[in-house]
Amino acid sequence: MGYTAAPLEKLIEQxxxxxxxxxxxxxxxxxxxxxxxxxxxxxxxEAIQNAHTRLHRxxxxxxxxxxxxxxxxxxxxxxxxxxxxxETPRDVQAFERTRxxxxxxxxxxxxxSPMDGIGAEQLSVKELLARLGSGEVKExxxxxxxxxxxxxxxxxLAKLIKPLGIKxxxxxxxxxxxxxxxxxxxxxxYRALSGRDEL
Amino acid sequence: MGYTAAPLEKLIEQxxxxxxxxxxxxxxxxxxxxxxxxxxxxxxxEAIQNAHTRLHRxxxxxxxxxxxxxxxxxxxxxxxxxxxxxETPRDVQAFERTRxxxxxxxxxxxxxSPMDGIGAEQLSVKELLARLGSGEVKExxxxxxxxxxxxxxxxxLAKLIKPLGIKxxxxxxxxxxxxxxxxxxxxxxYRALSGRDEL
Numbered sequence: 001m002g003y004t005a006a007p008l009e010k011l012i013e014q015x016x017x018x019x020x021x022x023x024x025x026x027x028x029x030x031x032x033x034x035x036x037x038x039x040x041x042x043x044x045x046e047a048i049q050n051a052h053t054r055l056h057r058x059x060x061x062x063x064x065x066x067x068x069x070x071x072x073x074x075x076x077x078x079x080x081x082x083x084x085x086x087e088t089p090r091d092v093q094a095f096e097r098t099r100x101x102x103x104x105x106x107x108x109x110x111x112x113s114p115m116d117g118i119g120a121e122q123l124s125v126k127e128l129l130a131r132l133g134s135g136e137v138k139e140x141x142x143x144x145x146x147x148x149x150x151x152x153x154x155x156x157l158a159k160l161i162k163p164l165g166i167k168x169x170x171x172x173x174x175x176x177x178x179x180x181x182x183x184x185x186x187x188x189x190y191r192a193l194s195g196r197d198e199l
Numbered sequence: 200m201g202y203t204a205a206p207l208e209k210l211i212e213q214x215x216x217x218x219x220x221x222x223x224x225x226x227x228x229x230x231x232x233x234x235x236x237x238x239x240x241x242x243x244x245e246a247i248q249n250a251h252t253r254l255h256r257x258x259x260x261x262x263x264x265x266x267x268x269x270x271x272x273x274x275x276x277x278x279x280x281x282x283x284x285x286e287t288p289r290d291v292q293a294f295e296r297t298r299x300x301x302x303x304x305x306x307x308x309x310x311x312s313p314m315d316g317i318g319a320e321q322l323s324v325k326e327l328l329a330r331l332g333s334g335e336v337k338e339x340x341x342x343x344x345x346x347x348x349x350x351x352x353x354x355x356l357a358k359l360i361k362p363l364g365i366k367x368x369x370x371x372x373x374x375x376x377x378x379x380x381x382x383x384x385x386x387x388x389y390r391a392l393s394g395r396d397e398l
Contacts, residue, residue, distance in 0.1 A: 004292065005253075005254055005263060005264055005265045006265065007246070007249045007250040007253045007254055007265065008250055008254060008263060010246045010249070010250070011246045011247060011249075011250040013246075014242065014246045014247075017231075018227070018228045018231055019227055019231060020224060020227065021224075021228075025219060027289060027292075028217070028218055028219065028289070029217045029218075029220075030250065031263075031287065031288060031289060032216075032217055032218060033247055033250055033251060034250060034251065034254055034263055034288075035308075036251065038252075041247055041248065041251040042248065042251075043213065044213045044247055045244040045245070045247045045248045046244070047206070047209045047210045047212075047213045048210060048213075048232055048240055048243055048244045048247075049240065049241065049244045050210075051206040051207055051209070051210040051229065051232055051233060052232060052233065052235065052237065052240040052241075053237075054204075054206045055204055055206055055207060055233055064204060064207060064230075064233055065204055066204045066205070088230065089230055090226060090227070090230060093203065093226075109234075
């Protein structure tokens with residue numbers, strides 16, 4: 001019909017590539033950009049460029065950081081004997097919000113998924129193993145999502161790490177706090193039952 | 200905690216300003232930007248800048264366009280005697296998708312809303328009235344959303360346009376096609392009843 005101008009169509013396509021944003025949401029976002037002031041649109045474009053050029057992966061844990069080492073890896077207050085292995089940088093943020101974990105992290109940037117053609121070599125597995133050689137690390141916690149890919153990745157890593165004589169654990173399964181037993185799926189309920197703790 | 204780097208935080212804030220995108224969605228988008236290639240991030244930033252600098256409002260209908268006149272206003276195939284007045288450019292797209300409307304449009308870029316401090320002078324009402332002087336326009340269709348603000352804006356415009364001797368209509372209210380009578384609210388049902396057509 002030719003009623004969507006080319007630069008607008010291009011912007012809609014760009015926004016559509018984000019997870020959870022469909023054609024409709026992308027269209028709303030694009031029109032929002034058009035209604036911005038010149039300065040605001042420039043600030044948005046600059047924030048994208050800036051984040052991309054100024055942030056890179058921490059040499060140790062592979063989380064995004066401005067410095068060579070991220071604030072967590074370079075902190076003297078963190079317990080260096082424990083590494084919590086997660087899928088994404090967002091998972092690091094989730095753990096930090098609990099304020100209860102004081103060890104280090106390792107970000108895999110994905111999970112092993114043969115269906116999607118993602119193997120261990122595309123993840124930061126090599127970098128994780130390199131951290132375990134010094135004898136400083138006593139425990140590696142597998143903190144992937146409780147999905148098929150998460151399980152498979154945890155199993156794969158455990159098989160590599162256990163022979164090094166390092167304790168390998170994983171997050172407990174069970175009822176979510178505040179959740180309702182009635183609406184809990186059978187698998188979770190079974191896990192909660194078999195992992196029951198003494199009071 | 201200092202675990203969100205400043206450029207990342209800034210990008211999250213930028214994405215949060217979009218309608219329908221909360222802190223969580225904005226965070227996902229920001230990390231998506233970080234995982235892009237340099238070229239892809241540059242393309243996204245450029246699309247934003249491009250859309251903003253290359254698109255402006257059509258001199259006649261106020262929809263966004265690259266040229267001075269939008270493709271619809273400059274098309275010889277459109278019926279120039281009818282103007283459909285809408286709130287946003289997205290509404291133009293919605294009508295075009297029906298492929299049943301062949302007249303022109305006028306985009307108000309908002310609705311009159313005293314609660315939000317938006318009066319007629321912030322909308323493109325002046326530009327609409329300027330189009331009605333030539334005698335070419337025979338009908339103006341009010342096609343605002345069926346909300347309080349939409350109604351108020353339609354009434355306000357009708358009061359301005361009727362004295363010019365131009366027919367002023369509005370979209371029909373009624374049951375949505377494919378909708379269920381059982382789940383239709385009373386007001387819609389009443390409107391559908393009072394607007395009933397002979398078979």
